[in-house]
Amino acid sequence: MxxxxxxxxxxxxxxxxxxxxxxxxxxxxxxxxxxxxxxxxxxxxxxxxxxxxxxxxxxxxxxxxxxxxxxxxxxxxxxxxxxxxxxxxxxxxxxxxxxxxxxxxxxxxxxxxxxxxxxxxxxxxxxxxxxxxxxxxxxxxxxxxxxxxxxxxxxxxxxxxxxxxxxxxxxxxxxxxxxxxxxxxxxxxxxxxxxxxxxxxxxxxxxxxxxxxxxxxxxxxxxxxxxxxxxxxxxxxxxxxxxxxxxxxxxxxxxxxGWLMVEGEKMSKSLGNFITVRDLLQKERGEAIRLAMLMTHYRQPIDWTAAGLAHARQTLDRLYHALRHVGDADDEPAQPPAAFAAALGDDLNTPQALTELHALAGGANKATEPADRRRLKAELKAAGGLLGLLGGDPEAWFKGEAGDEAAAIEQLIAERTAARQRRDFSAADRIRDELKRRGIAIEDAAGRTTWRRIAS
RNA sequence: GGCCCGGUGGGAGAGUGGCUAUCCAGCGGUCUGCAAAACCGUUUACGCCGGUUCAAUUCCGGCCCGGGCCUCCA
The missing domain is CATH 3.40.50.620 (HUPs)
Known part of the structure; x- marks a missing residue:
């Protein structure tokens, strides 16, 4: 209903x-x-x-x-x-x-x-x-x-x-x-x-x-x-x-x-706070812009801020991280969970629906049983899909259009792994710092090192 | 002036007549060579004044503050 x-x-x-x-x-x-x-x-x-x-x-x-x-x-x-x-x-x-x-x-x-x-x-x-x-x-x-x-x-x-x-x-x-x-x-x-x-x-x-x-x-x-x-x-x-x-x-x-404000003020050309979608897309991905819009209930006034957009990007980091965590689970069809569907069905309560999405992400991060992992992966994608989110490949979300650079990054990570294996931690940390300078954060998890772009 | 909408913890933001979401930030842990991420725990709320009620952030009234619309702005 x-x-x-x-x-x-x-x-x-x-x-x-x-x-x-x-x-x-x-x-x-x-x-x-x-x-x-x-x-x-x-x-x-x-x-x-x-x-x-x-x-x-x-x-x-x-x-x-x-x-x-x-x-x-x-x-x-x-x-x-x-x-x-x-x-x-x-x-x-x-x-x-x-x-x-x-x-x-x-x-x-x-x-x-x-x-x-x-x-x-x-x-x-x-x-x-x-x-x-x-x-x-x-x-x-x-x-x-x-x-x-x-x-x-x-x-x-x-x-x-x-x-x-x-x-x-x-x-x-x-x-x-x-x-x-x-x-x-x-x-x-x-x-x-x-x-x-x-x-x-x-x-x-x-x-x-x-x-x-x-x-x-x-x-x-x-x-x-x-x-x-x-x-x-x-x-x-x-x-x-x-x-x-x-x-x-x-x-x-x-x-x-509801109406949209920009940094607490009415958006207008005369105030110089006029933001086109086109400009925004120069520095932020469309999916983050979309999520920022859905973090506020549609009938409420929304204050469009740089902080809000950053929060949305961070939230997508969390959700895609969870998706990547269960990425190796087999795909299976699923419906969004009942609580998620109920939230959306109740006058499009997208903030409440996002709460359910966070619950799924938490579950996915903790899940160890293959059946749970399969179900959570599928539910995360099904629920995200209703919001028009999480349709992308998690690796693409974290790594972007890496191209040639990816190989160089992988090479540095391999060198760091080798340094760590011979317990040369100062060399390993030097490589990590070098990557950080290039806007790349690395994470050692489950015996593997992954990387992602961070906001420069 | 008329009409309408909103004021929730450090920030964002749902919701509910009693059991006090969620995310971010903070703090303390677990894990880690150290981190990061993840996970566990945790502090801080409901604009003001009245009323109804056993009980109000939630209902009613008044006030204050902010925003919108009033002939072509989504």
Whole structure:
């Protein structure tokens, strides 16, 4: 039994898919105008764990994550650099794919692009106009919020509060201050598509409604995204879709990941603490970045720090060490232990699941019976796999891409072993110090000497 | 101003109406030529003030502090 915290209910609820044979999930993806930053990676990693968990429990899972490739920020970037929009979105999308793969995220089942679904969006807007929920005004098409009685239910707001708190000037063509744009006009230089309301481009929210409908159906199981999207983006998606679908719900479970801070401060370009995944991958392996993200529960705010990342790397050292310790045990199929599965199934409690992973590692380090070693090895890999961790070869984790250097290291270790055998410990220690200078730590265990790279 | 979320031991971070996770660091051991790693043991908690209760870190109320959102930032 899986349980998730549903923002719509503000409570944990048992997960019951509409169709137990086919679970459907939608997660808001990136606007492709710049490299993904570490905050962008959080929902990707969190919902990747959810995807893996669902795939383990249900025969079929369709996971859609969109690419927003039409947006004013992209237009601004093109204007600033002179690079064509298509070049920016292509390049940024490719980088996004590479970076997310590097942190261990599986590709979603479908990755719909907004520009490939303009027709679906126009049709949905037309339906909203025909049903009377939307109106054209001054080249725009707007959704008339007061006509949707449940507006504000997801975010826990009411319309009066929102108007009272509004900081932004209300456009004169709006019938109601809360109305939002479905379609807006484009100038001849701006990207645009022909529509019944003239040449224009879609508002931000409509793409998710249209692409969700197209790929997942009228009502699907899970909709995910960052907490900051609850209002207005998801609220607006709900309004559009429900009104276009005669009252049918959009998604049954709404999951939102918490915000990310950097060294205690909000991440922003002006503060100079803006961290891209790409930069991070220069000095740290993707698996450690991924684990650092999963050490905090997904709904909690996370403070992204160098110390936290180092802790994650150290934890992987421990886990891979345990795996290496039982490395010679035969492979056998296994399920993750019940306590691990229960932790993950309880609203994706990854910190609790990691506790169970540590328990398995401790067990593996102590195990002597071949049957225990086989079981612990298999369980460690099965549990790690659900988190998208420990899929690598332990030797590769410790030694990295050693190449030619490995032979030289092995040679020095052999010399040291020989020195130790003739009890020339000062020579042995000299070699150990030399290796340490080169960033290599050695460990004498069970009559064999192994080595690993240490942080330089 | 409105709405929402959070404040747990030296650090990270779960969780629970009583039996006080886990990891890192520290301290003491075992092992080792010495280390390292591993293993064993161990010290330090639940923002403040009230209330409910036999019992509250956990429930309720108030306060303080931090963070987020308020029309296109994951």
């Amino acid at each position: 899986l349980r998730f915290y549903n923002t719509l209910a503000r409570a944990k609820q048992p997960f019951e898919p509409l169709d137990p044979l086919h679970v459907r999930m939608y997660v808001c993806g990136p606007t492709v105008y710049d490299f993904a930053h570490i905050g962008n990676a959080r929902p990707v990693i969190v919902f990747d764990v959810l995807y893996r968990l669902l795939k383990a429990r249900y025969p079929r899972v369709t996971y859609a994550r969109n690419i927003t490739d039409v947006d004013d920020k992209i237009m601004d970037a093109a204007k600033a650099s002179g690079e064509p929009i298509e070049a920016i979105t292509k390049r940024t999308t490719d980088a996004y794919h590479a970076d997310m793969a590097a942190v261990g995220a599986l590709a979603p089942t479908i990755e719909p692009r907004a520009t490939a679904h303009i027709a679906e969006m126009v049709r949905m807007i037309e339906r909203l106009v025909v049903k009377g929920f939307a109106y054209a005004a001054d080249g725009h098409v707007l959704f008339n919020v007061p006509l949707f009685k449940d507006y504000g239910r997801l975010s826990g707001r009411n319309r009066d509060e929102m108007i009272a708190g509004a900081r932004v000037e209300v456009a004169p063509y709006k019938r109601d201050p809360a109305d939002f744009v479905l379609w807006k006009p484009s100038t001849s230089e701006q990207p645009g598509w022909d529509s019944p309301w003239g040449r224009g481009r879609p508002g931000w929210h409509i793409e998710c409604s249209a692409m969700g409908e197209r790929h997942l159906g009228i009502t699907f199981d899970i909709h995910g995204g960052g907490q900051d999207l609850v209002f207005p983006h998801h609220e607006n998606e709900i309004a559009q879709s429900i009104c276009a679908h005669d009252g049918a719900p959009l998604a049954r479970y709404w999951l939102h990941n």
